[in-house]
Amino acid sequence: MTQVRLDRAAPVALGVVVLAAWQGLVWAFQVPDYLLPGPVAILGAFFAAPRLLLGSLVSTLAVTFAALLAAALLGVAMALLMALSRIARAAIQPWAVVLQVTPIVAIAPLIIVLVGNPFISLVVCATIVAFFPVFANTVTGLEAVPPELLDLFRLHGAGRGRTLLLLRIPAAVPYFLSGLRISGGLALVGAVVAEFVAGSGGFASGLAYRILEAGYRLEIPRMFAALVLLAVAGIGINMGLGAFAGFALRRRGE
Amino acid sequence: MLRLDRIGRRFPGGVEALAGISLDLASGDFVALLGPSGCGKSTLLRLIAGLDPPDSGALAWAGGRPPAPGEIGFVFQDPTLLPWASAAANVGLPFRLHDPAPADAAALVDAALARVGLAGFANARPRQLSGGMRMRVSIARALVTRPRLLLMDEPFAALDEFTRHRLQEDLRALWREAGCTIVFVTHSVYEACFLARRIVLMTPRPGRIAREITADLPEGPARRLDPAYATLVATVSGAMTEVLRDAGETAG
Numbered sequence: 001m002t003q004v005r006l007d008r009a010a011p012v013a014l015g016v017v018v019l020a021a022w023q024g025l026v027w028a029f030q031v032p033d034y035l036l037p038g039p040v041a042i043l044g045a046f047f048a049a050p051r052l053l054l055g056s057l058v059s060t061l062a063v064t065f066a067a068l069l070a071a072a073l074l075g076v077a078m079a080l081l082m083a084l085s086r087i088a089r090a091a092i093q094p095w096a097v098v099l100q101v102t103p104i105v106a107i108a109p110l111i112i113v114l115v116g117n118p119f120i121s122l123v124v125c126a127t128i129v130a131f132f133p134v135f136a137n138t139v140t141g142l143e144a145v146p147p148e149l150l151d152l153f154r155l156h157g158a159g160r161g162r163t164l165l166l167l168r169i170p171a172a173v174p175y176f177l178s179g180l181r182i183s184g185g186l187a188l189v190g191a192v193v194a195e196f197v198a199g200s201g202g203f204a205s206g207l208a209y210r211i212l213e214a215g216y217r218l219e220i221p222r223m224f225a226a227l228v229l230l231a232v233a234g235i236g237i238n239m240g241l242g243a244f245a246g247f248a249l250r251r252r253g254e
Numbered sequence: 255m256l257r258l259d260r261i262g263r264r265f266p267g268g269v270e271a272l273a274g275i276s277l278d279l280a281s282g283d284f285v286a287l288l289g290p291s292g293c294g295k296s297t298l299l300r301l302i303a304g305l306d307p308p309d310s311g312a313l314a315w316a317g318g319r320p321p322a323p324g325e326i327g328f329v330f331q332d333p334t335l336l337p338w339a340s341a342a343a344n345v346g347l348p349f350r351l352h353d354p355a356p357a358d359a360a361a362l363v364d365a366a367l368a369r370v371g372l373a374g375f376a377n378a379r380p381r382q383l384s385g386g387m388r389m390r391v392s393i394a395r396a397l398v399t400r401p402r403l404l405l406m407d408e409p410f411a412a413l414d415e416f417t418r419h420r421l422q423e424d425l426r427a428l429w430r431e432a433g434c435t436i437v438f439v440t441h442s443v444y445e446a447c448f449l450a451r452r453i454v455l456m457t458p459r460p461g462r463i464a465r466e467i468t469a470d471l472p473e474g475p476a477r478r479l480d481p482a483y484a485t486l487v488a489t490v491s492g493a494m495t496e497v498l499r500d501a502g503e504t505a506g
Contacts, residue, residue, distance in 0.1 A: 148330040148331075148332065149334050149336070152328060152347075153351060154305060155304070155328055156351035157323035158351040158352065162351060166347075166350060166351070170336065170338050173338075253340070253379035254338055
């Protein structure tokens with residue numbers, strides 16, 4: 001129990017120490033805010049315009065969760081298709097890799113122009129970034145079935161559909177949840193990158209837009225405040241999806 | 255029940271696993287396939303189960319038709335349970351794999367669990383059970399469809415000595431009660447002698463049948479202490495040594 005408490009307290013303690021050292025150095029060397037604002041100045045910038053920044057956070061999170069949902073649905077659908085058909089597998093696999101290795105920064109302008117709707121274009125960009133982990137993990141999970149269990153299913157005359165439903169899909173759940181957790185972080189990264197590329201021509205309300213805007217105006221503390229909000233959102237998504245995975249697996253008795 | 259006629263099997267790559275296996279399985283028999291690791295015992299079991307086809311020879315089932323799904327039970331070396339399903343759901347799995355499931359499926363599951371001594375563990379998940387209990391669930395799953403033929407591939411190999419002895423005794427009792435035919439793969443002379451009515455000795459690869467020894471021991475757990483058991487172990491061990499020596503000379 002004490003060990004668990006220490007494990008939970010350790011990252012918080014490290015954060016406090018780093019923040020204190022950061023603030024101390026900024027004060028000691030009188031670093032101006034436009035070069036490196038301290039935590040106090042960043043906190044001040046947040047409380048100077050909390051509704052603006054939180055509104056931007058909501059906007060970025062809307063893109064992130066829409067992309068995560070789309071990536072999960074698309075990833076699972078593609079993985080199931082690959083598990084059901086060898087031809088589908090041969091057809092999909094190379095294109096999935098193409099999606100993985102294509103830099104989103106390179107194709108985001110094209111997507112934004114082609115799609116037109118700013119929100120949907122940002123979601124498409126973030127979906128492309130978030131798609132691969134959930135897809136690849138689900139594919140791995142659908143295949144990671146003990147051969148003896150497959151033999152047992154064959155012995156009892158189970159067809160491909162029943163094997164998929166009763167064996168492969170339940171076996172893939174932990175892999176899918178693990179992929180979803182990775183994709184959650186990537187969806188946020190994808191949303192921010194797409195907002196950056198879109199700039200003022202995009203949705204014009206996300207945190208990346210606030211970072212760009214604050215940079216142009218040399219409001220560096222606000223820029224950092226937006227960055228902190230992004231980091232907090234990333235940690236929240238990661239922990240939230242981790243807790244969800246733990247809850248789901250515990251409910252299954254694993 | 256089943257006649258194997260000069261069965262042969264090659265693995266991809268050309269390695270000959272089995273050669274000229276001829277064997278008769280009578281209804282209600284308990285046969286142990288005994289041989290060194292890699293001699294093709296498990297391959298032979300898979301051929302009997304219909305999981306792999308033979309490359310030569312033929313399997314002739316009594317009545318001319320191979321068993322329907324559920325008429326063969328298979329117990330693997332590992333329990334291979336669904337980790338997300340309860341013991342009862344694992345035992346009832348065969349009923350969900352082919353249609354139609356019997357109307358009394360739930361009662362059959364309960365009976366199978368009770369038969370292996372796990373009546374109070376229907377809702378337990380595999381991770382909550384010990385290794386021996388997981389194997390009992392696996393055996394119950396194989397028995398739940400009341401198979402005519404039960405194939406067991408070294409099911410007790412990974413268990414500790416105490417659990418293994420207990421399960422061996424329980425398996426003998428189950429066999430007498432259920433009246434099905436059992437083919438049991440093992441590389442333990444002691445296990446084969448304790449369990450089986452017929453011990454089939456196999457040569458190292460390619461697996462051939464070298465000898466068949468009939469075991470005639472009194473029933474009950476005390477058979478392990480019976481002088482006839484010690485004699486049988488000595489006989490089978492001696493035959494095994496001869497088989498290995500002959501195989502070595504042939505290879506040499």
